Structures are given as structure tokens and as C-alpha cells.
Amino acid sequence: MRASIFATVCVILTCLGHFTASGRPIAVWAVGAAFAGTLGFAYVLAGHERSLATIMGGLLGGQFVLHTLFTAGHAHHAAGRPVVHDDDASGGLGMTLAHLLAAVVSAWWLRRGERGAWLLARLAAGALLRPLLLSLQVAEVLDGPAVVPGEAVLPRPRSPVLRHVLVLRGPPAGALAR
Template identity: 55%
Template sequence: MIASPPSRTARSAIFAVVCVCLTALGHRTASGEPMSPDALLWGFFGVWAVALPLAGHERSLPTILGGLLGGQFVLHALFSTGELHYHHHHCSAHPVSAAGHGGTAMTVAHLLAAGASAWWLRRGERAAWRLARLAASVLLRPLWLTFSAPAPQAPRAAVPRTQSSAPPRIAPLRHVLVLRGPPAPVPGR
């Protein structure tokens, strides 16, 4: 089943929102620094542009997780650059060093964001496709039945005829009373 353009647009936008929000949350938690709103917007539109052509088919969990891991580290670079730019223009009294933007905590935060969003998006992906298949089968079934050609029927096998044309002899049953017809003649009258 292939998704329609409005469905693809909506699915990729939802994917971008989830990915960027969880990445920003993890990044903010690990660095403790505010992010530039411009970096968030660039991140959303970048993820959306990559996800839009990929949203045509149902994706597996490993595929979603792989895409998210790559996206997490691209977003990390974008958010780190956005933090430095934001601090340079808005908080010049408190300079931020670039050395604090790597490290284990940041890596773990991005890995957790990728894992959580992959799990969440796969569940949503599976439910959305299941709903789409159900709707298609319910709504399109009458059309398929109306416009489909009838299935060819197999020819019936010919019944072999017996040599005699007399009807087969049926053995009478022992405990059957025949109550139809005229009364039987009474003997001795």
C-alpha cells in the first residue's frame, strides 16, 4: 500500500516534530543551555525534507532507528552551533565553550532520544498502516466486487451412465410402514 501525498506530508511532519522535540529535549538536558529558535526551525524543516520522500511505505523499527540515529547527530551539530550563536548574540556576558558540547552525557541523551522516538514512531507507524488497510478493505470492497469479473467456474464432471436404463433397485427398509395409497385388500372376504 502506498500513501497519498497528504498522508505522506502529515506523516513526515509528525516524524519531524517528534524527532526535533526529543532531540532538543535531550540536548537541552545534557548541555543545560538554551537553544536558538532558528536552530529548532532549521532542524524541523531539515528533518521534514528528508522524511517526506521516505514516508511512502511502512518502515521497520531498524530502518526508523537507523534514520533517527543519523538525524540525531546532525541535529546535535545544528543545535550546538545554534547554542553558540545564540549565546554569542544574546548572552555575551556568559560565554559558552565549545568543549562542553560533546561527552558521554550528550551522546547518551541523543541515543535515548533516538531510541524513544524510534519506538514511539514505529508503534504509530504500525497503527496508522493497520488503520489504512482496514479502511481500504471496508471502503473499497464494494467497488472491487462491483467492477471485478466473475471468477471462471470449473466445468462440471460428467456423471457416467450405467448400461441399463432401468432405475436402480432400492432395497425396502424393514421397519417402514407404507400408509399411502388405497387400503390393502382384506383376505377372506
């Protein structure tokens, strides 16, 4: 679920950015390929919490791949004929800085969301698993052997060092308890 939402938002924002920068629509095949690739990549990485460095690296690589794919989608959009690029949509310092800024801001934002989502998942798992674990502990105690007070015989220590050690844990035995 997380991967599909991420892929949808990522591809829509990238399409809007490229359309705004170039003024030309992007080929449907490029949008479909971008969504499929982003979904697959996000699905592989969605298994556990990721660090800021991992998120940043993935976004920088993704920015490069999506830019290249959408630039090719621009070039071959008009009935299969190449369109000559006369603006900054195909590269250049402005486009590079825009992609870098988008990756840095997105990585920071996604890391905060990632941390929050995994915190909620841990809290939910704890809230759901705690009663189960308690019930298993209660069942273990109930299924254990019955010990009658006064009948318990403590084994003598086998080590010569512990021969003279008194065990003072537990309630007093027999007459001292009254």
C-alpha cells in the same frame, strides 16, 4: 501530514532536551533549519511502511545532525558571539548515551506506531475498496454474454489425453434436472 507531525514532535523534544541539558536557549535559525531538514527527510521516508532497522538508522543519523545543529545554535546564540562550553552539552559520553537511548526508545515506539498506522490504512482501504470491487464484478457479470441453459455447447478437448475425460461440473442437463 505524518511527516509534519513527526518533524514538529521531533524538533520540540530535541529542543527541550538540549535546553534542559545546557540551560541555554537555542538560536531560532537552528530550530528552523532543524524543522525544515527533519520535515524533508520524514517526507521522503513517509511513502510506505519502514522496518525497525530503517527507523533506527534514520533516528541515529537524525540525532547526530540535530545535536550538531543545536550545539552550533548554542555556540552562536549570544548576539553572534561564540559561547564557551563548560558542560556536557557539546558532547561526551553522557550526551552520547542520552542520544543513543533516545534513538532506541523512539525507534521502538515509532515502529509500533508505524505498524499500527499501516494496519489501519490497509483495513480502511479494504473497507473502502471492497464495495467498489464487488460492483465492478457485478457489472462484469451483467455485461457478459447471456447463456441459455441447454444451448451451451462445450468444445471437445483437443488433447488425446483428455479425450475420454468426463466433465461433471455444474447442474445436470435436461431430464435429469427434473
